[in-house]
Amino acid sequence: MTATQTHCPYCALQCGMTLTPEIPRVRLEPAEFPVNRGGLCAKGFTAADLLDHPDRLLTPLVRKEPGNRESPLREASWEEAYERIVTAIRDSQERFGPDSVGCFGGGGLTNEKAYALGKFVRVALRSSAIDYNGRFCMSSAATAANRALGIDRGLPFPLADVAEAKTVMLVGANPADAMPPSMQYLDTGRANGAKHIVIDPRRTNTANGAHMHLAPLPGTDLALANGMLHIAIREGWIDEAYIAERTEGFETLNKANAYWPERVERMTGVPEAQLREAVRLLATEGPSMILTARGAEQHSNGTNTAQAWLNLALALGLVGRPFSGYGTITGQGNGQGGREHGQKADQLPGYRRLDDPAARAHVAGVWGIDPDELPQPGRSAYEMIDALGSDGGVRVLWILASNIAVSAPHTSHVVNQLNMTDFLVVSDIFPSETAQLADVILPTAQWAEEEGTMTNLEGRVIRRRMALPPPPMVKSDLTVLTELAGLLGRGEFFTDEPKAVFEELRRASAGGIADYAGISYERIEAEQGVFWPCPDEQHPGTRRLFADGFPTASGRARFVRVDHRDPAEVPDDAFPYVLTTGRNMQQYQSGTQTRRVRALNVALPEPRAEIHPDLARRHGIADGDMVELRSRRGAATLRARLSDGIRPDTVFAPFHWPGANLLTNPALDPHSKMPAFKVCAIALCKAEEG
Numbered sequence: 001m002t003a004t005q006t007h008c009p010y011c012a013l014q015c016g017m018t019l020t021p022e023i024p025r026v027r028l029e030p031a032e033f034p035v036n037r038g039g040l041c042a043k044g045f046t047a048a049d050l051l052d053h054p055d056r057l058l059t060p061l062v063r064k065e066p067g068n069r070e071s072p073l074r075e076a077s078w079e080e081a082y083e084r085i086v087t088a089i090r091d092s093q094e095r096f097g098p099d100s101v102g103c104f105g106g107g108g109l110t111n112e113k114a115y116a117l118g119k120f121v122r123v124a125l126r127s128s129a130i131d132y133n134g135r136f137c138m139s140s141a142a143t144a145a146n147r148a149l150g151i152d153r154g155l156p157f158p159l160a161d162v163a164e165a166k167t168v169m170l171v172g173a174n175p176a177d178a179m180p181p182s183m184q185y186l187d188t189g190r191a192n193g194a195k196h197i198v199i200d201p202r203r204t205n206t207a208n209g210a211h212m213h214l215a216p217l218p219g220t221d222l223a224l225a226n227g228m229l230h231i232a233i234r235e236g237w238i239d240e241a242y243i244a245e246r247t248e249g250f251e252t253l254n255k256a257n258a259y260w261p262e263r264v265e266r267m268t269g270v271p272e273a274q275l276r277e278a279v280r281l282l283a284t285e286g287p288s289m290i291l292t293a294r295g296a297e298q299h300s301n302g303t304n305t306a307q308a309w310l311n312l313a314l315a316l317g318l319v320g321r322p323f324s325g326y327g328t329i330t331g332q333g334n335g336q337g338g339r340e341h342g343q344k345a346d347q348l349p350g351y352r353r354l355d356d357p358a359a360r361a362h363v364a365g366v367w368g369i370d371p372d373e374l375p376q377p378g379r380s381a382y383e384m385i386d387a388l389g390s391d392g393g394v395r396v397l398w399i400l401a402s403n404i405a406v407s408a409p410h411t412s413h414v415v416n417q418l419n420m421t422d423f424l425v426v427s428d429i430f431p432s433e434t435a436q437l438a439d440v441i442l443p444t445a446q447w448a449e450e451e452g453t454m455t456n457l458e459g460r461v462i463r464r465r466m467a468l469p470p471p472p473m474v475k476s477d478l479t480v481l482t483e484l485a486g487l488l489g490r491g492e493f494f495t496d497e498p499k500a501v502f503e504e505l506r507r508a509s510a511g512g513i514a515d516y517a518g519i520s521y522e523r524i525e526a527e528q529g530v531f532w533p534c535p536d537e538q539h540p541g542t543r544r545l546f547a548d549g550f551p552t553a554s555g556r557a558r559f560v561r562v563d564h565r566d567p568a569e570v571p572d573d574a575f576p577y578v579l580t581t582g583r584n585m586q587q588y589q590s591g592t593q594t595r596r597v598r599a600l601n602v603a604l605p606e607p608r609a610e611i612h613p614d615l616a617r618r619h620g621i622a623d624g625d626m627v628e629l630r631s632r633r634g635a636a637t638l639r640a641r642l643s644d645g646i647r648p649d650t651v652f653a654p655f656h657w658p659g660a661n662l663l664t665n666p667a668l669d670p671h672s673k674m675p676a677f678k679v680c681a682i683a684l685c686k687a688e689e690g
């Protein structure tokens with residue numbers, strides 16, 4: 001049997017692994033890829049369980065009575081499933097116009113699929129209605145990075161640089177649980193004397209190993225960052241030469257008394273001495289990095305919060321220097337590539353803007369259509385959900401690789417909205433909670449059953465390889481997109497051959513921000529991945545950005561004044577505590593895949609609400625009791641885990657199971673349309689068991 005080098009199906013680290021088909025099962029071993037260097041986490045080690053799992057969707061499923069979602073699902077041929085889908089699309093578009101049909105994509109789709117899906121919606125459906133779950137993931141950091149640096153690449157340097165930094169500050173990031181093999185770089189740095197600062201309302205596994213742990217009240221990170229900037233200015237720790245030579249807009253920042261450390265201490269709960277020491281380390285014990293993740297970004301002011309950390313990094317002169325800078329740690333497997341190739345409502349391939357005439361002309365030329373045929377930008381993900389079934393909203397929705405009935409905020413509302421659609425199609429490998437609401441479910445090939453590329457958290461484009469064929473009645477999303485386009489009369493624009501799609505993607509991205517023109521399957525293979533931008537085949541790829549300037553109009557990075565405002569929902573008498581959500585080591589995203597893996601479930605069979613012992617005592621809750629958490633939107637019952645590592649005013653719940661997102665607040669950040677997952681007001685009480 002031939003061994004195949006490929007990558008993990010889960011997170012954005014995209015650890016390398018080797019798959020060898022054996023009887024009765026595939027053998028999975030870690031590979032010496034430059035990112036994971038032989039490491040895998042428990043999720044990666046058990047990923048082969050997904051391939052022959054008994055829950056696997058193996059044929060299309062349709063409702064026994066068409067149009068009645070109460071009627072049971074039954075197996076169907078692809079022809080019958082397609083016939084129902086195409087009829088629904090045609091009927092809806094005839095009655096309500098092109099935008100009444102839309103697609104919701106995912107950050108786990110390969111680059112080829114993300115590209116083909118964006119093109120399918122604009123060219124085959126002629127609709128503006130497309131967005132994806134990455135909008136919920138790190139869109140605010142992406143918006144801030146584009147604003148400040150002119151480009152959004154999660155880490156603008158290789159992950160290995162983290163090991164060389166002398167001070168690393170992680171804001172709302174918990175890689176020890178989310179992507180454990182990445183900890184080797186932090187561990188190496190610490191062994192060589194580096195100092196690590198973790199900012200998180202919980203003492204996470206990452207914080208446990210850090211030099212300092214700052215635990216602010218959720219929703220006050222922007223004030224914290226501005227307070228640190230204030231200290232840096234007051235102490236003379238900013239890099240004035242760097243600010244003068246490489247940036248613009250510093251004079252616009254709020255340097256007034258609003259962010260005096262004493263005031264910031266009162267707002268955030270972080271002692272002034274800790275703030276000062278953290279800034280001192282960043283400013284004087286470099287090279288230094290600031291790395292943010294979802295804890296800093298999933299807020300109703302997420303873009304401005306990420307911007308505040310960028311302002312601090314720029315003021316300290318960190319960005320564009322060796323082993324130094326600002327980065328954001330992407331979560332989803334192809335969260336980076338997923339937002340570069342056109343599955344966002346406002347975007348075309350190459351990270352181009354859909355409302356830019358030059359971008360429209362370029363991409364339309366590659367696609368062989370008139371630029372005027374391209375629709376204008378549509379609604380962002382949650383706005384699309386909110387408008388489902390309404391006048392002007394989407395009535396026929398196709399969801400791919402996304403379980404929004406669990407992963408989106410205020411999930412009871414999301415389910416209601418999905419039920420408002422006239423016709424719902426879901427493509428997945430398992431019957432997720434979202435798939436179970438559908439009129440038609442399409443079984444799709446998974447990671448090790450098809451070819452394609454992913455772009456990891458460093459902007460390194462890598463190859464997912466096919467180790468075994470999909471089951472006989474299961475098709476790749478690329479094939480489904482191509483066949484449906486054919487049935488809609490636009491088949492000549494599509495192919496389901498991954499390499500051919502990638503070659504077209506290269507042309508479509510050429511000259512854009514995320515330029516893949518010089519990246520080929522062969523180069524990826526030979527060079528263990530290629531970093532974008534890579535404008536031609538002689539170009540080595542760009543491992544480190546910003547050494548020579550910033551891709552902004554002036555070539556300088558931009559400071560943007562941002563000020564604290566309260567979260568969209570703050571505690572009050574009725575809901576006196578803050579709920580914040582996050583990850584467990586054993587699970588991935590909405591758990592569609594990992595909740596089905598036996599070893600992971602044995603290790604962590606259910607979600608636990610993390611509660612401080614003081615808060616638990618106040619409500620008569622003991623470790624292991626069931627507790628009911630209530631917000632203005634719903635209630636969830638979870639088992640309590642008491643921990644003195646969390647703030648006494650804050651409760652943590654993991655989002656991998658149905659429950660936590662019944663409570664969360666869908667208030668959107670105005671710039672990125674990121675929902676406020678990380679802060680909502682709740683009440684809690686001990687639940688009756690049984």
Ligand code: SF4
Pocket residue numbers: 008009010011012013014015036039040041042043044045178179180181182
């Ligand atoms: Fe997979 Fe991420 Fe774990 Fe690596 S860290 S094995 S990519 S889940």
